[in-house]
Amino acid sequence: MPYSPEHKAQTRARIVESARRLFNRHGFQQVTIDQIMAEAGLTRGAFYHHFESKDELYAAAVASFAACNPFSVKVSRGGVPLDDPRRLAYMLVDLYLSDEVLDDINMHCPLYALPSDVARAGLEPQQAYTDLIRGMSEVYRCALQGASDADRRAESMVSLCVGGMVLARTTNDPGLRRSLRASARHQALALLNA
Template identity: 30%
Template sequence: MPRDSTITRERILQAAERLVLEYGFGSTTVDGVVAASGTSKGAFFHHFTGKDDLARALVARIAAADHRVLAAALDAVAHLTEPKPRLLAFLAYFEELAGTVTAEESGCLYISVLTERQLIDTGTADQIVAVVHAWRHAVTELIQAAFHGRPATGIDAERLADHFFVTFEGAYLLSRATGKPHLAAQLRVMRLMLTSMLG
């Protein structure tokens, strides 16, 4: 694809993301995206078949970024041969990145998609589910290794992995809403909790 066409597509995606985050998907129109991106309807329909296709492209871009973040975190702790320090270092990795992560818009875009019945029905939300499953799988493996299978408290490792995800996303939203560093604080609480559980 020619470079100028790629740039146009990216401009459309960036404009659409801003509008969806500000007004929601239902209130975002093709005309609005075209105007905000400074392109034309012809350019829009060259890259996207319609609003649903645009939504899938937006989610795919954010989901790919989330997969890269997870991969980077796993790579950062891969050198640790002992499973307990590796799990705790994985959590600490995100504590250190909390300020950068809070500035990102992925969580807000996911919420916009998940609250739109139309997008769920067309399968757009499936990409978000895939991200959740990827995180669950990776964190479950870290937890199982650290606890040699089942956590000593009897908590299922997969549920504990989900708790990490819920803590991360909830603290992210709290940070965005209040402008305060709740994400780092809540991730630290979880790390200290797991440290205690690990003895």
């Protein structure tokens, strides 16, 4: 008896979530399909009912972050008016560069958790990564409406946030981790307020 479409969608989502967590922790090359399926509580054979390749799963895992990231979760829980783009931009900068996000490796954004993996990946993962960059840029671009250089400033803000987190993840010096993120936050907000 075939599974229902709902069951198939739930199983696929479980695989994607397991993959996203494992890729964030270990990178694309170090994670096997067997590990992903074991983490999801499924057999390797089930993988091929949902994905044609590990690259396809990787793209889905990167894309899934758009819906499960701390910013989206916070916005969806309410309390933040979606019609206030400046407030959303401030909130994204603050949350993205926060201790809370840095300390929770399972919630690390692929933009800073996986850049070297994605650079070596196929077109599907690169497209998913590109979509995340564009989505984050759009939050800032909306807050900068009317500015003649809104695109440049929005992309600079993305670069500061992602770069601040990349560098903070690479050092074992807690003071430098804080300082790097504080500097990135300061410059990103200066671009927002200019």
